[in-house]
Amino acid sequence: MAKSLTSESGAKELEKRVAEFFRNSGWLVIDDFPSFSNEPVGLLIQRELVRYSVAIKSLAESRPDRVIPLLAQAILIATTNARNNIGSHPLAVVYVESATPSLARAVGAFREKYASDVSVGIISGNGLRQFRGAGLEELNAEPLERRKNSNSSTSTPVNLFSDLNQWMLKILLAPDIAVSQLHAPRQKYRTGAELAAAAQTSQMSASRFLQQLRNEGFLDESSRSINLVRRRTLFQRWQAATMRPSQELPMKFRFPGKRDEQIKSLFAKLKSEACLGFFAAADALNLGHVIGVPPYIYVPTLPRSEDSDWRVLRVASAMEPPDVILRQASTPKSIFRGAIHQDGVHVADVLQVWLDVANHPSRGTEQAALIYDKVILPLERNGK
Numbered sequence: 001m002a003k004s005l006t007s008e009s010g011a012k013e014l015e016k017r018v019a020e021f022f023r024n025s026g027w028l029v030i031d032d033f034p035s036f037s038n039e040p041v042g043l044l045i046q047r048e049l050v051r052y053s054v055a056i057k058s059l060a061e062s063r064p065d066r067v068i069p070l071l072a073q074a075i076l077i078a079t080t081n082a083r084n085n086i087g088s089h090p091l092a093v094v095y096v097e098s099a100t101p102s103l104a105r106a107v108g109a110f111r112e113k114y115a116s117d118v119s120v121g122i123i124s125g126n127g128l129r130q131f132r133g134a135g136l137e138e139l140n141a142e143p144l145e146r147r148k149n150s151n152s153s154t155s156t157p158v159n160l161f162s163d164l165n166q167w168m169l170k171i172l173l174a175p176d177i178a179v180s181q182l183h184a185p186r187q188k189y190r191t192g193a194e195l196a197a198a199a200q201t202s203q204m205s206a207s208r209f210l211q212q213l214r215n216e217g218f219l220d221e222s223s224r225s226i227n228l229v230r231r232r233t234l235f236q237r238w239q240a241a242t243m244r245p246s247q248e249l250p251m252k253f254r255f256p257g258k259r260d261e262q263i264k265s266l267f268a269k270l271k272s273e274a275c276l277g278f279f280a281a282a283d284a285l286n287l288g289h290v291i292g293v294p295p296y297i298y299v300p301t302l303p304r305s306e307d308s309d310w311r312v313l314r315v316a317s318a319m320e321p322p323d324v325i326l327r328q329a330s331t332p333k334s335i336f337r338g339a340i341h342q343d344g345v346h347v348a349d350v351l352q353v354w355l356d357v358a359n360h361p362s363r364g365t366e367q368a369a370l371i372y373d374k375v376i377l378p379l380e381r382n383g384k
Helices: 008-024 064-084 101-114 144-151 163-176 192-199 203-215 231-241 259-269 278-284 332-338 350-357 364-382
Strands: 028-030 042-047 050-059 089-096 119-124 129-132 248-253 275-277 296-299 313-315 324-328 340-342 345-347
Touching: 008 028, 008 042, 008 050, 008 089, 042 064, 050 064, 064 089, 064 101, 064 119, 101 119, 101 129, 163 192, 163 203, 163 231, 163 332, 163 364, 192 203, 231 350, 231 364, 259 345, 275 278, 275 332, 275 350, 278 296, 278 345, 278 350, 278 364, 332 350, 350 364
Parallel strands: 050 089, 089 119, 275 345, 296 324
Antiparallel strands: 028 042, 042 050, 119 129, 248 313, 248 324, 275 296, 340 345
């Protein structure tokens, strides 16, 4: 990257890079919003009820005496845009090639002294991220080199319910689940290498996953094959770990028609991954219990207005009931690999439905209880 991304092409590349970072972090990104500052680089991002007008500046050098003036400019631009984009708050972001903790502290100190009402952030090519503002602190990260050194310790725990690990849990449970309820390999595995091959992942990932299961007492040490035990506790932990909110968009079909037929037609045209979720998926699995909730469709990322796959839909206004709700998949490997192809539509697997509906306000607890009695409870008994 040049010392400063002042050209139009450089500015657009920077905007694209920062936008992708926020999308991957679970934020809805609107990159065609009106700007009021005559600056080429800016975004509007939103998650839940928090919305930010983002002004972005970049610099190759990481000296505080060079970065702070750019940050001050970004603060002024973000404040102007937020004032004109009703409901948004200003967020000033500076991108540098290599940032240090001391630079992050200097940025934080400047913000606290001169612009405490404005959110600020540093994103760097060496992995350091430092944000100050509502809903942003979870984006903070150490430099990559420091993270590598930290992760070299054998005592560092593995996230048992990461996206890939949830997929491997489904594979281990698959022999006890009907083929019509989960798409997954069905066999017994004696080694991590065999599990890795089935899950299409590295042996190291499978080995770490199994070691964490072993450390927490979820593996039967006396079994010749990999067998999960203490499943009730495992399922409770799993459900608690998936309670994070995901980005959603309520949508309307542009033209009138029968909703089920339009959904099938949509799936037939889609080039990207997608699958029914929540109550619509429960209905498709013959486990339905709740009616009246719009069908949820899982997608890898929420579509933009120019995405050709989704032109048959438009965003529903606050005054009209949606036909479908698009939901960004927080664990895409687990969701899409386990989905079942049924009558021209992909449907989330029964474990995914049980995990998702439990905290839904529209009688989700009742739907989860039905699935628990018919599917989860037998799984628990098989692991004793």
